[in-house]
Amino acid sequence: MSKIRHALNTRRADDFAQWYQEVISAADMAEESGVRGCMVIKPWGYGIWERIQRLLDARIKATGHDNCYFPIFIPLSNFEREAEHVEGFAKEMAVVTHHRLIADGEGGLIPDPEAKLEEPLVVRPTSETIIGDAMARWVQSWRDLPLKLNQWANVVRWEMRTRMFLRTSEFLWQEGHTAHENADDAKAHTLRMLEVYRAHAEEDLAMPVVAGEKPEHERFPGAVETWSIEAMMQDGKALQAGTSHYLGTNFAQAAGIRYQSREGAQELCHTTSWGVSTRLVGGMIMTHGDDDGLRVPPRLAPWQVVILPMLREDDGDAALLEYCERLRSSLGAQWACGEPLRILLDDKPGKAAAKRWDWVRKGAPVIVEVGGRDMDGGVVSLLRRDNLWGENGKPAFQTPTIEDAGQAIPAMLEEIQQALFAEAAQRRDANVKRGVSTMAEIEDFFATNDRYPGWVEVQWSRPTGAALDKVVEDLKALKLTVRNVPIGAEEVDGACAFTGDPAVERVLIGKAY
Amino acid sequence: MSKIRHALNTRRADDFAQWYQEVISAADMAEESGVRGCMVIKPWGYGIWERIQRLLDARIKATGHDNCYFPIFIPLSNFEREAEHVEGFAKEMAVVTHHRLIADGEGGLIPDPEAKLEEPLVVRPTSETIIGDAMARWVQSWRDLPLKLNQWANVVRWEMRTRMFLRTSEFLWQEGHTAHENADDAKAHTLRMLEVYRAHAEEDLAMPVVAGEKPEHERFPGAVETWSIEAMMQDGKALQAGTSHYLGTNFAQAAGIRYQSREGAQELCHTTSWGVSTRLVGGMIMTHGDDDGLRVPPRLAPWQVVILPMLREDDGDAALLEYCERLRSSLGAQWACGEPLRILLDDKPGKAAAKRWDWVRKGAPVIVEVGGRDMDGGVVSLLRRDNLWGENGKPAFQTPTIEDAGQAIPAMLEEIQQALFAEAAQRRDANVKRGVSTMAEIEDFFATNDRYPGWVEVQWSRPTGAALDKVVEDLKALKLTVRNVPIGAEEVDGACAFTGDPAVERVLIGKAY
Structure with a gap:
């Protein structure tokens, strides 16, 4: 049995869901707000989200998109136009019906009956319909295309069961919306943005993902194609971490997004949309967290290096x-991972050991403790958060000279970024089961791998209609879903695991958040 | 009569309100959304807001604040706790009453009567009450103070008359919220943040402001002191461009924000809040715009230098x-105004002259045209947007060599930033009338200065109660308001312009947005 005294009460192996809540609380990232389904994102959690925003925003701008801002309210009539879309969202939207409160005569407040809206407004669950209206105004000719927009915003979907960062009634996200001349261009752009998401997840969050197409029944309401990136969490479940949709002409038809083609004809645009959200923060936690708390990849860390002077309130301080x-x-002028270092000298009052463990739980990549003895020896005591424990069950302090530390830390941050990715990629690769070829074998695999199920990759015939319904139902009985059809999977050779028909592609199957 | 053919249809002097709308449209900054009172912020307008965010965010972080995110929905009961606060907002809030839509049986949608919320939720008009709840959870002891938070968010106030950027039902802003041990500390912080706003307005937006305290009747609902920065627009009206509030213990009492003092007693915190919004963009337009469109100060310009090749689609291109x-x-490696230069090479198709005027209307600080003749001569044709016209009534092109241009442009951007501020400050200073000492003289001044009223600075006795009501009413009859009591105004010597009592301070009076 390990001698290590971990910094959290709950082990991942014992209760992953409880561990997840504890990390968020111990790292002081977020908390329940008291408003149904909404969380408060605290400074350390929001700082990580700001890093995600900054890095992803640069990638989105580099692919030629402009940021805009569209209204939070969407008139009801917008939803009535696109039947399939509203069908997908109508069950979970916040509806504004009044624009004023009045006293109820008993010391309370009620919506003023005199101030009822003629047409209720929906708090946006996503902005396809309202941005479609704007595109219809802005696009006249093929010269205006492609039109490439992005918005950072809050959205609301009334969720019954919520979990911080993963599923909340209000969440923060970016939503990209583009209009193109034809299907080829729009489909290519859908995949280009999927690749932007893959690169962001893997290079910035150090979170390996599988990019692929969602099966028909998992498409975004109103989409022709939906693509996703899927990440494997440490409990083996899949997290859909980002989606990119080719919408065909469905939304263009509903909003009237037409352009005069090169040949002078009036044509409908082909549109795309794509988004990632604060859910990414949850994915990062469940990819990198350990039994001592969070481990933040250096590219995302609000502070990459935390220097802790062991103050004693005497003359030596x-x-x-x-x-x-x-x-x-000496660190301040240096760069790592493509940016200037972010360094905090934390000289707030408090016991040095307690502060160390706070920063361990928060997951700062490099923690540097400096006590009187370090100073006398010209050294510092340095902890790498990705590799915290020595073989003796104690924190694995390194004690380079202060000069060496100043030189070595930038390279160390690069190493940590790589090491976190490699560790997660190795775990993912070790837990995708191949060679499973029937439903019975799928059932067997998940029955014997209940604690850490991972995913199976099977061949299928891409069933539709009733045949697909049966697959979905059979999987659902095992709490499984088809995650996606991975891009770049091996060629098929054999029969569909579900229908026995000749297989046409491979799909990933797993439990999911 | 001027020979100049200006790039807008409307002159400021002819119809300032119409001119304002035309600038926004001609510079492609924003447009009406079709959703009541809400605008769509287009890329150039949003790009300017992103610059404001980035620069102000750095100032807010430098003064020790952490960014967080709080829910958009506020339970009705939160408003019931703080009577004065709800009184100030209850007339203009969006109220969510349902969380689902259903078909109405006639092809439309209605709020689902089965999904009525037990307690309606208000879309935040400001977040004092919900952040107060969080502060009550987070603050235990004096060691937790001061607690300094900031949030970038959208808020909604149901406005009857809206004007783009200046007053919209939904707008974007930052709201800072802090808790302190005592009144002195909280009041000092209120003024510190007012100074942050002053510096941001003057140094980043190049918009001179007068910082001062609002009179009692203009306070934020629930505040003990409200301070503002007031900017003079080119029509002489005042724009309240930012406010900072000392809230006393009012919100702490309502939310229960208590701490254990150094002496071990339970005490109420003293809180502050302060905010600026997308209204700043409107202020920037009305401060710097001219009859050719917008002029963006270099620190705010998404693109500071726009290079326009005069392409002809032949072999020379x-x-x-x-x-x-x-x-x-040669520009790419250089810095101006404290940051790397932001340069756009605009090689999109289109006629060179049309593109030039588009960028003039958008207000890019430096426009560089390059044609075949320029290239042959080793020069470029450069326009300074702040000083567009030559004495001959033609655009005042400078034609430095390409090497000189590469060297000179960064310094030119610094000059433009200074010149725009100096121009606005001079205009403001020339239009604050002093030495007015009675209500009759105030009336006379504004009667004879109807087109360009400016402000008057008068002495007053800081009346309260009925005496104040009368002042407010008399001023209102002239469409005037007390803007603020400027910090650093001259000593008083004489009688109040309104009451005849001994004056205690000077106040600015003007028309306002």
Whole structure:
């Protein structure tokens, strides 16, 4: 049995869901707000989201998109136009019906009956319909195409069961919306943005993903094709971490997005939409967290290096702080992972050991402790958060000289970014089961791998209609879903695991968030 | 009469309100959305807002605040707790009463009567009450204070008359919220953030402001003190461009924000809040715009330098583009106004002159045209947007060599930033009338200065109660309001312009947006 005294109460292996809640609380990332299904994102959680925003926004701008802002309210009539779309969302939208409150005569407030809206407004669950209206105004000719827009916004979907970052009634996201001349161009763009998401997940979040197409029954309401990136969490479940949709002419038809073609004809645009949300933060937690709390990849860490002077409120503190400042300034001019280093000298009051464990739980990539003895020896005591424990069951402090630390830390951050990705990729690769060829074998695999199920990759015939319904139902009985049809999977050779018909492609199957 | 053919149809002097709308449209910044009172912020307008966000966010973080995110929905009961606060907002809030839509049986949708919320939710008009709840959870002891939070968010106030950027039902803003041990600390912080706003307005937006305290009747609902920065628009009206509030213990009492003091007693916190919004964009337009459109201060410009190759779709274009690239790369490594230059090489199709005027209307600070003749001569044709017209009534092109242009442009951007501020400050200073000492003189001043009223600075006795009501009413009859009590105004010496009592301070009076 390990001698290690971990910094959390719950082990991942014991209760992954409980562990997840505990990480969020121990790392001080977010909490329940008291408003149904909505969370408060606290500074450390929001700081990570700001990093995601900054890095992804640069990728979105680099692919030629402009940021805009569209109204949060969508008139009811917009939803009535696109039947399949409203069908997909109508069950879970917040509806504004009044624009004023009045006193109820008993010390309380009620919506003013005199201030009832003629047409109720929906708080956007997504903005296809309202942005479609704008595109219809903005697009006249093929010269205006492609039109490539993006918005960072809050959206609301009335969820019955919520879990912080993963599923909340209000969440923060970006939604990209583009209009194109034809299907080929729009489909190519759908895949281009899927690739942007893959690169962002893998390079920035250090979270390996499988990019692929969603099967028909898992499409976004109103979409012709839906593509996703799927990440494997440490409990083996899949997290859909981003989606990119080719919408055909469905929304263009509903909103009237038409253009004069090169040949002078009036044509409907082909549109796309794609989004990722604060759910990514949840994915990052469940990819990298360990039994001591969060581990934030250096590219996402609000602070990459935390310097902790072990202050004792005596005369030596000024010298100690000066020594810490020396390290900070030698690091201050350096870059890692493509940006200037982000360094915090945390000289707030508090016991040094308690502060160390706070930063361990928060997952700062490099923690540097500096005590009087370090200073006397010209060294610092440095912890790599990705590799916290020594073989003796104690924190694995390294004690380089202060000069060496100043030089080595930027390279160390690059290493941590790579190491976190490699660790997650290895775990993912080890837990995708191939060679399963029947429903019975699928059932058997998940029955014997209940704690850490992972995914199976099987061949199928891409069934439709009733045949697809049966597959979905059989899988559902095992709490399984088809995640996606991975891009770049091996060629098929044999029969569909479900129908026995000749297989046409491979699909990933797993439990999912 | 001027020979100049301006790029807008409307002159400021002819119809300032119409001119304002035309600038927004001609610069392609925003448009009506079709959703009541809400606008769509288009890429150029949103790009300017992103610059404001980035610059102000850095100032807010530098003063020790952390960004967070709180729910958009506020339970009705939160408003019932703080009577004065709800009184100030109850007339204009969007109320969510249902969480689902169903078909009405006639092809339309209605809120589902089965999905009526037990307690209606208000779409936040501001977040004091919900953030107060969080502060009550987070603050235990004096060691947790000051607690300094900030949020970037959308808010909704149901406005009857809207005007783009200045007053819209939904708008974007930041709201800072802090909790302190005592009144002195909280009041000092209220003024510190007012100073952050002043510096941001003057240094980033190049918009001179007067910082001061609002009179009692203009306070934020629930505040003990409200301070503002007021900017003079080119029509002489005042724009309240930012406010900072000392809230006393009012919100702490309502939400239960208590801490254990250094002496071990349970005490109420003293809180502050402060915000600026997309209204700043409107202020920037009305401060710097001219009869040719917008003029964006370099620190705010999404693109500071726009290079326009005069393409002719013949064989010479490749050489011309290469020549433009030379300029871009010589500029690319340089900085101005504290950041790397933001340069656009606009090689989109279109007639060169039309594109020039588009960028003039958008207000890009420096426009560089490059034609075949420029290339042959080794020069470029450069326009400074802040000083567009020559004495001959033609655009005042400068034609430095390409090498000189590459060197001179960063300094030119700094000059433009300073020149726009100086121009606005001079206009403001010339239009604050002093030495007015009675209500009759105030009336006379505004009667004879109807087109360009400016402001008057008068002495008053800080009347309260009925005496204040009378002042407010008399001013209102002239469409005037007290803007604020400027910090650093001259000493008083004499009687109040309204009551005849001994004056205690000076106030600014003007028409306002």
